[in-house]
Amino acid sequence: MKAERLLYLQGGRCFYCLRKLDLSDATIEHVIPKSMGGKDAENNVVVCCRAINALFADMTPKEKIGTLIAWHGSMPCPVGYR
Ligand SMILES: [Zn+2]
Secondary structure, eight states, X not given: OOHHHHHHHTTTBOTTTOXXXXXXXXXXXXXXXXXXXXXXXXXXXXXXOHHHHHHHTTOOHHHHHHHHHHXXXXXXXXXXXX
16 A cells, blocks of 8 residues: 555545645545554555644544535545635
8 A cells, every 4th residue: 555556546636625635745544543443454544635634633434424524525624724
């Protein structure tokens, strides 16, 4: 699992906010957090911007999905969304 491959599969965009994401800014995010037993396998990781990675931290998948649904499918980047 490489960030470059994931970024390509995601169309060069953050998985959650869909903004264009540079490889240098791409962070690996575990959908099921490692603290909850989530693996480093490709089916459990995405690349996203630092802001959302920090926001999600150790949130459960339920909490992340809830946030995405509340924003109608994709959420704005927490940095400067207003
Ligand atoms: Zn993002």
